[in-house]
Amino acid sequence: MNVPLHQRLGEEFRARIANGTWAEGTQVPSEAELCREFGASRGPVRQALAALRAEQLVVGGRGKPPRVRSAVVSQSVETFMSFTDWAQTLGKEPGQRTLEIARRAAAPEIAVQLRCAEGDPVVSLLRLRLLDGEPAMVERSHFVADVGRLLFDFDTDSGSTFRYLLDCGVDLHSARHTIDAVAADATDASLLEIAQGAPLLRERRVTYTAEGRPLEYAEDRYRPDMANFMIHNTVHQRANMARVPSTPER
Amino acid sequence: MNVPLHQRLGEEFRARIANGTWAEGTQVPSEAELCREFGASRGPVRQALAALRAEQLVVGGRGKPPRVRSAVVSQSVETFMSFTDWAQTLGKEPGQRTLEIARRAAAPEIAVQLRCAEGDPVVSLLRLRLLDGEPAMVERSHFVADVGRLLFDFDTDSGSTFRYLLDCGVDLHSARHTIDAVAADATDASLLEIAQGAPLLRERRVTYTAEGRPLEYAEDRYRPDMANFMIHNTVHQRANMARVPSTPER
Numbered sequence: 001m002n003v004p005l006h007q008r009l010g011e012e013f014r015a016r017i018a019n020g021t022w023a024e025g026t027q028v029p030s031e032a033e034l035c036r037e038f039g040a041s042r043g044p045v046r047q048a049l050a051a052l053r054a055e056q057l058v059v060g061g062r063g064k065p066p067r068v069r070s071a072v073v074s075q076s077v078e079t080f081m082s083f084t085d086w087a088q089t090l091g092k093e094p095g096q097r098t099l100e101i102a103r104r105a106a107a108p109e110i111a112v113q114l115r116c117a118e119g120d121p122v123v124s125l126l127r128l129r130l131l132d133g134e135p136a137m138v139e140r141s142h143f144v145a146d147v148g149r150l151l152f153d154f155d156t157d158s159g160s161t162f163r164y165l166l167d168c169g170v171d172l173h174s175a176r177h178t179i180d181a182v183a184a185d186a187t188d189a190s191l192l193e194i195a196q197g198a199p200l201l202r203e204r205r206v207t208y209t210a211e212g213r214p215l216e217y218a219e220d221r222y223r224p225d226m227a228n229f230m231i232h233n234t235v236h237q238r239a240n241m242a243r244v245p246s247t248p249e250r
Numbered sequence: 251m252n253v254p255l256h257q258r259l260g261e262e263f264r265a266r267i268a269n270g271t272w273a274e275g276t277q278v279p280s281e282a283e284l285c286r287e288f289g290a291s292r293g294p295v296r297q298a299l300a301a302l303r304a305e306q307l308v309v310g311g312r313g314k315p316p317r318v319r320s321a322v323v324s325q326s327v328e329t330f331m332s333f334t335d336w337a338q339t340l341g342k343e344p345g346q347r348t349l350e351i352a353r354r355a356a357a358p359e360i361a362v363q364l365r366c367a368e369g370d371p372v373v374s375l376l377r378l379r380l381l382d383g384e385p386a387m388v389e390r391s392h393f394v395a396d397v398g399r400l401l402f403d404f405d406t407d408s409g410s411t412f413r414y415l416l417d418c419g420v421d422l423h424s425a426r427h428t429i430d431a432v433a434a435d436a437t438d439a440s441l442l443e444i445a446q447g448a449p450l451l452r453e454r455r456v457t458y459t460a461e462g463r464p465l466e467y468a469e470d471r472y473r474p475d476m477a478n479f480m481i482h483n484t485v486h487q488r489a490n491m492a493r494v495p496s497t498p499e500r
């Protein structure tokens with residue numbers, strides 16, 4: 001059987017959460033108990049629990065005893081929207097290298113997303129994001145000028161722009177995410193240390209104020225061996241995600 | 251401005267839904283009114299409305315007057331899980347061509363997902379799915395034997411296996427979906443009429459009974475120019491999807 005033990009343990013733990021053997025809100029058995037029950041060493045047990053923690057099926061830890069969450073995965077907005085918060089949830093070191101921050105005239109495909117005129121000034125940010133020093137994602141964000149100008153006072157190598165802009169009082173209220181796949185271009189290939197044309201998981205995002213004014217249009221390209229998206233649903237619950245027909249370059 | 255008119259109209263309509271100009275539950279202005287307001291012809295207006303309908307921001311139609319839905323996208327389980335239902339929601343003709351249905355010994359990566367022993371019999375289905383006759387997705391499903399055997403009595407070229415199995419009383423209760431990107435292999439390339447190595451949007455899915463027993467493990471590979479996934483979230487609402495670290499071949 002060439003499936004690693006930690007993965008088999010992970011599946012077993014997920015099943016116990018799904019079928020209520022490990023009830024919602026109760027404490028997860030200790031690593032020592034799990035090692036005994038499965039005749040496993042601590043490494044794979046810990047790795048399996050870490051995967052469940054990343055999926056937020058298990059919460060707590062870092063001092064607090066780990067507890068079982070509902071079998072339906074969800075993620076806080078901070079963790080979902082902020083790479084920095086997400087990495088920290090995983091117990092990994094987030095990193096970023098700013099390649100470029102520029103104010104320039106909005107290209108047509110940016111203007112349509114930000115609902116400004118073509119040629120209006122926008123602030124564009126190109127960053128490589130890292131997990132424990134490993135290249136994970138290329139981020140291309142475009143902000144309307146009055147929000148983007150705040151970034152010139154921020155060290156974009158220091159952490160979360162999402163958190164920084166919230167702290168500045170910017171009304172980042174809701175977002176629409178579109179997920180598809182795209183071939184790595186020359187920039188992606190060189191930054192992510194992969195071959196040009198390799199498949200990347202792409203998330204395009206428009207972030208709006210409460211009034212529905214777009215503030216940011218971003219395109220994040222992930223190495224699929226570094227990050228996936230996961231959703232759970234049941235027949236009693238509408239999926240909070242929709243499969244939609246493609247719109248070219250939307 | 252080389253952004254097509256229907257796309258610009260779509261963005262404007264989405265904004266009106268997001269900011270409440272078009273209030274939840276109210277009737278969408280008629281095509282004629284929208285043509286007048288935007289000085290547009292019927293084609294782009296209709297195309298923009300169709301996009302909103304696909305995202306389920308607009309519901310009704312087919313006789314019933316179209317109404318505005320909440321700006322948070324969601325999709326019924328049937329539409330989310332069944333390609334056939336989804337295509338019909340889009341007003342497109344779903345199609346399928348069965349390449350293979352086989353009972354065989356479970357490979358290790360299938361066994362771990364279905365929590366059976368390696369070598370236990372599973373039923374595997376390989377189908378090409380079409381939208382209006384156009385190749386859209388390659389579906390590889392693997393069922394535990396007692397569910398899979400039902401498929402030998404079903405014409406898998408005739409439509410939804412999800413619907414058929416539900417009608418047989420199979421307890422397809424919940425599912426875990428993992429989304430990433432993958433390069434087209436030789437089978438994908440020939441069926442989807444694309445180059446080998448081209449990026450595909452991949453959805454892997456494990457479907458469980460209410461008790462958490464896995465019944466199906468499926469891998470769907472979409473041409474990204476045919477389907478995307480979309481999710482909306484707000485700061486007051488947890489995202490129902492999580493970004494997770496990759497597990498190789500999970």
